[in-house]
Amino acid sequence: MKVIPSCLKCVRCGKTYDLSQVRYNCQCGGTLDLTRDFSGVDGRELKKLWDSRWGAKRGVYASGVWRYKELILDIDDSCIVSRQEGNTRLYPAGKAGEYAGLKNFYLKHEGENPTGSFKDRGMTCGSTAAKFYGARTVACASTGNTSASMASYAAVSGMKSVIFIPEGKIAYGKLAQALAFGGKTLQIRGNFDDAMRLVQEVCRELNIYLLNSINPFRIEGQKAIGFEVLQQLDWQVPDWFVIPGGNLGNNTALSKGLQELYELGIIAKIPRIAVIQAAGSAPLANMWKHKTPFRAVENPETIATAIKIGNPVSWEKSLRGLEWCNGVVEDVTEQEIMDAKAMVDAAGIGAEPASCCSVAGAKKLVEAGVIDPEAQVVGILTGNILKDPDAVIGYHKDELGKLNIRGTYANQPQVIDCTLEAVRQALE
Ligand SMILES: *Cc1c(COP(=O)(O)O)cnc(C)c1O
Numbered sequence: 001m002k003v004i005p006s007c008l009k010c011v012r013c014g015k016t017y018d019l020s021q022v023r024y025n026c027q028c029g030g031t032l033d034l035t036r037d038f039s040g041v042d043g044r045e046l047k048k049l050w051d052s053r054w055g056a057k058r059g060v061y062a063s064g065v066w067r068y069k070e071l072i073l074d075i076d077d078s079c080i081v082s083r084q085e086g087n088t089r090l091y092p093a094g095k096a097g098e099y100a101g102l103k104n105f106y107l108k109h110e111g112e113n114p115t116g117s118f119k120d121r122g123m124t125c126g127s128t129a130a131k132f133y134g135a136r137t138v139a140c141a142s143t144g145n146t147s148a149s150m151a152s153y154a155a156v157s158g159m160k161s162v163i164f165i166p167e168g169k170i171a172y173g174k175l176a177q178a179l180a181f182g183g184k185t186l187q188i189r190g191n192f193d194d195a196m197r198l199v200q201e202v203c204r205e206l207n208i209y210l211l212n213s214i215n216p217f218r219i220e221g222q223k224a225i226g227f228e229v230l231q232q233l234d235w236q237v238p239d240w241f242v243i244p245g246g247n248l249g250n251n252t253a254l255s256k257g258l259q260e261l262y263e264l265g266i267i268a269k270i271p272r273i274a275v276i277q278a279a280g281s282a283p284l285a286n287m288w289k290h291k292t293p294f295r296a297v298e299n300p301e302t303i304a305t306a307i308k309i310g311n312p313v314s315w316e317k318s319l320r321g322l323e324w325c326n327g328v329v330e331d332v333t334e335q336e337i338m339d340a341k342a343m344v345d346a347a348g349i350g351a352e353p354a355s356c357c358s359v360a361g362a363k364k365l366v367e368a369g370v371i372d373p374e375a376q377v378v379g380i381l382t383g384n385i386l387k388d389p390d391a392v393i394g395y396h397k398d399e400l401g402k403l404n405i406r407g408t409y410a411n412q413p414q415v416i417d418c419t420l421e422a423v424r425q426a427l428e
């Protein structure tokens with residue numbers, strides 16, 4: 001396969017930059033993304049090549065991101081920093097499907113990535129770029145999963161990592177991973193949006209490579225979620241993808257990847273994308289529903305800490321993708337998120353709260369008549385159930401009253417005497 005030429009292009013003004021120098025933003029302040037020249041590229045050949053790599057046992061093509069290398073990043077294999085990420089399962093939604101009112105509902109479990117979230121797909125690509133640019137230190141602001149992922153990829157590739165997290169506001173499992181993988185962890189006094197501002201300044205001033213989702217290479221890696229779903233469905237295109245939205249990088253990646261497949265003739269139908277935000281952190285949903293200009297949310301709140309973001313960096317890119325695919329944006333309440341999570345968990349699949357916006361949102365859109373109950377729908381579960389045990393225990397013990405969340409489907413633990421009779425009673 002010949003090399004597909006690529007460069008960075010401003011989303012706002014269209015100015016292009018070659019890849020020789022580190023750049024996160026355009027001179028005009030707009031965000032950048034990687035664009036490719038597809039002239040002379042044969043989509044059928046690409047598809048054949050990717051299918052031939054399916055099930056590779058080792059090497060870079062054993063990764064569910066680098067399997068699609070031609071549309072990820074053209075770089076020498078020796079530069080690639082990989083943990084064989086991706087290769088996540090696509091489950092029939094079971095009980096969660098009944099709950100959402102959908103007959104053909106699949107859940108793509110990105111919580112099955114090496115560090116337990118889809119962030120690994122972006123991080124393999126971002127870390128590879130960091131290596132390519134000769135970085136020795138990488139940094140990010142994070143609601144948790146990005147830092148866990150970055151610290152791991154930095155550790156496997158011999159880079160240092162610096163993590164900025166909002167003080168006291170990230171799930172325990174994620175903080176544990178960041179510390180365990182050796183990330184220098186700075187808990188700043190402020191929220192995620194403050195941390196995001198600070199890390200950009202730090203990277204500029206201290207010559208550290210920035211691995212937030214503003215980093216265009218991370219978006220490229222995350223496109224592979226959509227590629228892999230399609231490959232798992234033998235390239236049959238579902239009617240809908242439903243995906244949670246926080247910083248809005250992931251849905252941007254999904255639509256960008258699908259658009260590339262469409263341009264290459266690899267898919268002939270455009271699936272619709274529904275982005276689901278938590279009602280307390282929903283700048284995109286607010287804008288969408290009220291047809292108002294973008295306005296950041298001052299003090300974002302939600303139990304789904306992975307998407308507790310008031311000023312998402314990728315909102316412009318995200319909208320561009322939604323326009324392309326005739327997408328929609330919806331928001332869901334805290335109760336809806338946690339009840340949907342109880343159903344995803346009870347289905348035996350399990351995921352962290354933010355992930356379950358996919359199911360809560362699908363249910364809401366089916367009820368609203370936007371998604372047909374017969375439609376084929378793929379929900380993205382973005383993170384692992386073990387990331388946030390506090391949320392699970394709080395719900396099942398019905399102790400989230402102060403957040404106005406009831407344990408609707410609580411599975412309460414019981415304390416009993418150590419006798420057969422007590423067990424018999426408990427099982428009645
Ligand atoms: C990062 C993250 C999200 C949000 O993705 P964005 O690209 O920021 O929209 C959702 N769920 C989980 C579990 C995450 O880690």
Ligand SMILES: [Zn+2]
Nearest residue numbers: 010013026028
């Ligand atoms: Zn520009």
